[in-house]
Ligand SMILES: [Zn+2]
């Protein structure tokens with residue numbers, strides 16, 4: 044007598060389980076695709092900004108990968124927005140509906156809502172953990188150091204800096220703004236080699252063995268300079284006036 048009641052209940056439960064498990068796997072698959080597409084967009088947005096790309100590619104991908112899903116749509120989407128101190132955020136809220144007939148003919152419908160937020164690649168260095176009020180911007184500021192001479196960092200306007208030349212790596216930009224020095228045959232220097240320019244006075248770039256190259260400086264982030272043991276110049280203060 045007991046078996047008459049318990050066995051059907053047991054069988055129905057098992058059948059329900061059999062229908063639910065693939066749906067759960069599908070939900071997991073949907074959220075994985077959302078994360079994966081957001082990750083890709085977080086990288087791509089650094090090179091081109093296209094708010095329409097993610098919703099389109101995501102919809103195509105999810106429809107293609109989840110044949111049992113009956114509908115999918117983006118409930119909410121924000122592209123490169125700012126929330127508090129964090130910029131470059133992406134948010135995608137999605138809804139997927141699965142309607143499935145289980146073996147005993149009961150139509151079960153499962154609605155899955157997912158919300159994923161990601162941060163796009165910003166190209167900035169953040170050494171302090173998120174949330175803490177670090178002085179990132181201050182650390183990112185460009186200062187000038189003389190790699191072979193002394194342990195001070197300087198402001199661009201410092202007279203030490205003005206009297207010296209800057210070492211940069213030869214690029215098309217450098218070639219566009221400066222002409223090669225004839226004395227040191229700088230025109231034979233190849234892209235990527237260190238060359239030396241006087242920002243204030245010179246119109247030429249030089250190679251290392253040119254007689255005009257004496258003390259040279261390089262650009263560096265203030266935070267990095269301090270990490271390497273440089274301290275502010277006593278004359279210019281290291282450019283600490285903002
Ligand atoms: Zn200085």
Ligand SMILES: [Zn+2]
Nearest residue numbers: 224227249253
């Ligand atoms: Zn020269």
